[in-house]
Amino acid sequence: MISLKNVSKTFNRGTINEKRALDNLNLVINDGDFITVIGGNGAGKSTMLNAIAGVFPVDCGKIEIDGVNVTRDPEHKRAKYIGRVFQDPMKGTAAGMQIEENLSLALRRGKTRGLGWQIRAEERETYKNELSRLGLGLEDRLTDRVGLLSGGQRQAVTLLMATLKRPELLLLDEHTAALDPATAATVLKLTREIVEGEKLTALMVTHNMKDAISIGNRLIMMDRGQIIYDVSGEEKEKLTVEDLLRKFEAASGTEFSNDRMMLSR
Amino acid sequence: MSGLLLVTQGAVSQGVLWGIMVLGVYITYKLLDIPDLTADGSFTLGGCVCTVAILSGINPILATVMGLFAGLMAGAVTGILHTVFEIPAILSGILTQIGLWSVNLRIMGGKPNNPLLQADSTISFVVDRTGLSQSQAALIVGVVLVIIVIAVLYWFFGTEIGAALRATGDNADMIRALGVNINHTKLIALSLSNGLIGLSGAMVAQMLKHADINMGRGAIVIGLAAIVIGEVLMNRVKNFGLKLFSAVVGAMIYLLIRAYAIQLGLNVNDMQLISALLVAVALAIPVAMRKWREKAAYTEEDLYAAEHEGSGVKALAEASEDADKEGR
Ligand SMILES: Nc1ncnc2c1ncn2[C@@H]1O[C@H](COP(=O)(O)OP(=O)(O)OP(=O)(O)O)[C@@H](O)[C@H]1O
């Protein structure tokens, strides 16, 4: 279980660019929850994910993972609990290193690294098996540099890397947004297979409301640094895109106009 | 002829010893993507510490190791300035380098030069036992050292810590998200790098039989030049060990060119300018090529649209051209 209690974050405090990105945010993520996160631009979705991952210290509040208070832990210490896939396919992999090197780095997420070999023969089989699950033929290219892969292939590898060592929580921040529609669909399908197949706990930010409704067991909507709508189970399954738009207008008092959300109706 | 041979031999031996320094620069510049300016100071530091230690009666091998450790500590200082106090890497290196100038003078008791005279050294050890000349002995010791250093680096960068270090240079965000404290990897890399540079300084001082406050001036540029030369000559090699080897070859060629140029009457003081130009040109060429290619690829008319008669793109282009004319 992961919990955020009264978490706030203000960027550029005391300047004209001051921005309260998280405003007393509360959220409890149960084990096995696959939560989709929606909300307008600047609502604080990425900030929430980054706060959980420890990219920056929060101003106040408490973040717990499996009962451990990690609020003050730096990013690299929380890494043992968290797998991440970023929006930018370039960000999740080391381009100059081989596919198997990237996977081996990910397999050691959160472990103390020593002077043993990074690449081990007995682990290669795992890499091959896992890569073949992607169905991209990468299992025969273990020693190719990742920089040779396409954006979609890299994103698929990143997804694999984030889950190679089972994470307590998987954070996906618009991880298909930079891909062309066909590739995005492939990566999304892989995401469902992995998260549902391995019963992972995950937070997935998306601007596609249909995806947000059809994927996962729970949906949360954010606005101005708060969670304004949290729905799960049967109620979520019955949702329509129109429902969501109405909910948003009612809760925030503004319209979803001029927003990417409109486009993906 | 024998004069030229002697010059060649001296340059090759020095090249191999300087090659150890280039391997240090390779770690920071190629693997970590940080041009570390500590090099100039840590090279001299290695030479100063080693010669002073030898003159005070310490075993030459131990004195050489002390040179290595002194460089390592200089690298750690730069690393701490950069990681703990978040001073930009280049500035951190400059600060350490400037500070080391005073430290090095202090170590040599205020004198700008510290001659070894007839004192024992790791090289005289070989000379005494084999009857070889100073530079031949230096070459043998240098080759042995280079082989050991490359072997150790090859091993180290294949380990978990070494791989994390390479990943830090490749994609710091990623490796941090995978649980590595990149402050640690950077600190290790800077220390290791300058340790090798200090070792190189210690060896060069023993070969030349003196340490000099200016012996490391321009070391970083020589290091970069050697890496560039090595890459041009051996641009096809993929194996990491061979890449390291190519950097050492680059150092040898650099020192050969320098020795011949001086032989031909070039002022030794002009070498700094030549090195700087060499590195600047080597770094500028890829950029210039890309810009030229972009320029050459631009066409006034959209050839693609012209080939596909009646496509929307062409119509749009014509429309905007008309608008341009009307505007005038
Ligand atoms: N590092 C930062 N420094 C300053 N301001 C920031 C920073 N990160 C986010 N912000 C601001 O905080 C607010 C919330 O940003 P956030 O990126 O969390 O929004 P989001 O919901 O992910 O939006 P989007 O859908 O556009 O990705 C925005 O106003 C943004 O400008």
Ligand SMILES: [Mg+2]
């Ligand atoms: Mg975002």
